[in-house]
Amino acid sequence: MYCLAVDSGNSFLKWAFFKNGRKLELNRVSNRELHNLYSDWRLLRQPDTIVVSHVSGHDVQNQLAQLFNMWNIQPNWIKALPRQCGVINNYTDPAQLGSDRWAALIAAWNKFxxxxxxxxxxxxxxxxxxxxxxxxxxxxxxxxxYTLKKSIQYATQISLENDNYCFQIFPTNxxxxxxxxxxxxxxxxxxxxxxxxxxxxxxxxxxxxxxxxxxxxxxxxxxxxxxxxxxxxxxxxxxxxxxxxxx
Incomplete structure (x- = not known):
């Protein structure tokens, strides 16, 4: 089975192409540069299945849907279930759990x-x-x-972008x-x-x-x-x- 797995996050998209569970390709791209995926994916053999975890916005989802159209296959946009692959979901509303968190839990459980x-x-x-x-x-x-650094900068106008800082147990600046x-x-x-x-x-x-x-x-x-x-x-x-x- 050839499988294209796509982890569509808030800032970056990571993807891997598997053959019978063995990883053949692995890469990532910024959400601002999703158009670059076309040149990479068109070189792949047509996958038998496409499985996607998507937690970013609708614009990114629409771009991905258009990219998937290069193959005649319906992607599986996963959602968290009450139970799957050995993991029981204790969320009050199981479907509200982020698909990325759900996939990570499944991977961790099946490993350990x-x-x-x-x-x-x-x-x-x-x-x-x-x-x-x-x-x-x-x-x-x-x-x-990164989010905390940007938040502090926005709130205080103190920048942490020039590497002019380091970790200290008792900081003095x-x-x-x-x-x-x-x-x-x-x-x-x-x-x-x-x-x-x-x-x-x-x-x-x-x-x-x-x-x-x-x-x-x-x-x-x-x-x-x-x-x-x-x-x-x-x-x-x-x-x-x-x-x-x-x-």
Missing amino acids: RDACLVVNIGTAQTIDVLSSEGVFLGGMIVPGP TTDAIYSGIIQALVGSIERTMRLFQQCQGYSIKHCVISGGGHAELLPHIDLKYIVIENLVLEGLLLIAQNKERY
Whole structure:
């Protein structure tokens, strides 16, 4: 089976082309340059299936729909389900869970089959919790590193764009204070979620899975065991496309 998996995020689109589960191509493009996909995709063999996680706006979705028209195939724009690929969705309205978060949870569960903290660091930072039974217990969304930097700049006119700052435990100038505060807040939300899980569930999470384009800034400051899995959403999309209902 040839599968085109597309992770359409708020700022970037990532895609992978698989043959029988083996990755043949992998790339990403800014949402401002989606037109460049045509030259890449027209070189691909026609996929048997196209599976898409889309969390960006309607304009991006319309552009993608036009690009998919180069093949005579209907894309699968996934939505979170009450249960799929071994994961049980505990959201009050399961369909409201972002498709990217759902695909990432499916990928993490099918890799570890154990309690997981699934963290994706991009335009937003999502922190989602899987129980040892494969139940998505819930999660949180906070602004990611880049978004927080731009927000501070907009609110205070203090720029963090010239690399004139660094992380300090006790910062002694304003730009270091802002940047260090951003790092501490984002890392703190991850570590606090880990502690609260143990308090509420009575056992520890063994696996913290981190993905997303903004993770590099946070990793040196995370004081817990973690594993980085690039393109976690794409891996989950492949599982969904393969329809491996493994309970």
